[in-house]
Amino acid sequence: MTIKGLDRFLSDRLPELCDHHLRPKQEPLMVVNPPGKANLVILPDASGVPTAALAGRNGNMTVGTADGFDRPQMATATARIDLPPAVRNAQDLPVEKPPVSQPNAVAPADRGGDRPNLQKPQDEHNGGSDKSFLQQLILWSSATALVLLLGVFVTNKSIFIGQQEGDPRSPAENAQNSGSQKFTGTGGSQNQPRAVQAGTGTKQPPSSQQVWAEAKTFLKDGSASSFNKAVVKARTIPANDPLYPQAQQDIERWSLTILDIANGRAARGDFQGAIGAAKLMPDVNQPVYNQSKQAIAQWEELSKDQDVNIALLSAAKGQIKRGVASSYSxxxxxxxxxxxxxxxxxxxxxxxxxxxxxxxKISQLRGSQGKLKEAVEAASLVPSGTKSYQPAQKEIANWKTKLQRQKKG
Structure with a gap:
């Protein structure tokens, strides 16, 4: 009903709208000039144009009263409300209201009619004016909140839809495009920063120190292939680099280690493994490289002999029959x-x-059973050059002596 009431309503309603739309809290500001007019009653104008809804493009809203009797005494109160531009523009549109009748002035009986007393307008007019204003305020406040939410969405679009992660362009292309947009019309690419000019997709090669350190990381495995990887990596260091002499020394040392691994496998009879390791030998040291080639040829022949001998041993084991001396022979x-x-x-x-x-043992078992002739035959199968040969000869002599005594007896 009054300007102060309107200020109190906005002070309560605007924070609620902010909380409802998850926006930062806002406080309305109403300036009444002069301040004493804040308690004046808001009434529709006699001409039918509601003064409570008049607002210019500068954001000033004029709220006035009409008494029909003593207009100079009922001055117009002007209030400035900080509203969004959309609301201010919407308030410039004329609002048609039905004409209202002039309120009647009734003089108080006890004061003898010195000053007319304003009678309150009809409830239906006041209720309609307040309702229309509240509807417009809520409508445009909601529209303003929607615009603000849309602005937040557009500003933080990459967070909501992950546009930045799904960008198929490379970071260098994005930097180049942003740089070209930023420096358009400034005289060409000469004014662009160095980072934009360098963003052509070429990757800066690692330094020699990094290459050397990476080559050493391969040595943790200790296998021939790991030393070969280290050699291949270290050989990428150019000859004009300060680390080149040290890298060449490491390459030669790692190459000899590969040959040592190959020789160790060959000594254990793993010729195929030795050949595989020797083939990883780099051609850094030519004499050592030639030595590895000769070793590979030799190990290939030995690998063939090994396959043949494995077959012989398998056939020999297949001849063995438990308790039969001839099968062992x-x-x-x-x-x-x-x-x-x-x-x-x-x-x-x-x-x-x-x-x-x-x-x-078979011959001794036969001898203990009195089968001296069979015992001698079995012991005769023990080959010379073995640990069992001398004991077998002694047993044969003993058994032959017994056989002669049996013949004489």
């Missing part, structure tokens, strides 16, 4: 085909020694 004959220096020679000699001892 046949197995020994197969194993003796593996010559000294050939792969699997040590394994063959070990099997020959075990099988010779088995033959001796």
């Amino acid at each position: 046949k197995g020994i004959q197969q194993a003796n085909k593996i010559e000294p220096g050939q792969p699997k020679y040590e394994e063959a000699q070990q099997l020959i020694g075990e099988w010779s001892e088995s033959i001796l």
Whole structure:
């Protein structure tokens, strides 16, 4: 009903709207000039144009009263409300209201009619004016909040839809495009910063120190392939670099380590593994490289012999029959085909020694059973050069002596 009431309503309603639309809290500001007019009653103008809804483009809203009797005494109150531009522009539109009748002035009986007393307008007129103003205020406040939310969405679009992560262009292209937009019309690419000019998609090559450090990281495995990777990486250091001499020393040392690994595998009989390691030898040191080539050729021949000897040992083991001395003798004959220096020679000699001892035990068992002739035959199968040969000869002499005594008896 009054300007002060309107100020109190806006002070309560605007923060609620801000909380409802999740916006920062806002406080309305109303300036009444002079301040004493803040308590004046807001009434529609006699001409039918509601003064409470008049506002200019400068944001000033004039709220006035009309008494119909003493207009100079009822001055117009002007209030400045900080409203959004959309609301201020909307308030410039004329609002048609039905004409209202002049309020009647009734003089108080006890004061003898010295000053006319304003009678309150009809409730339907006041209610309609307040309702229209409140509807416009709520409508345009909602529209303003919607515009603000749209602005927030557009500003933070990358957060809502992840546009920045889904951008197919590379960072260098984005930097170049932003730089070209920023420096358009400033005299060409000469005024662009160095970062924009360099953003052509070319990657800065790593320094020699980084290459050398990365090459050393491959050595943690300790295999021939890891040393080969280190050599390949270190060889990318150019000859004019200060680290080139040190890198060449490391490359030669790592190459010799590869050859040592290959020789160690060959000593264990793993010729295929030795060949695989030797093939990783770089051609840095030509004499060492040639040595590895010769070793590969030799290990290939030994690998073939190894396959043949493995087949011989497998056939020898297949001859063995438990308790039959002749089967062990046949197995020994197969194993003796593996010559000294050939792969699997040590394994063959070990099997020959075990099988010779088995033959001796078989002959001793026969001798204890009184089968002296069978015992002598079995012991005669023990090959010379084994640990069981001398004991077998002693047993044979003893059994022959007993056989002669039996003949004489």
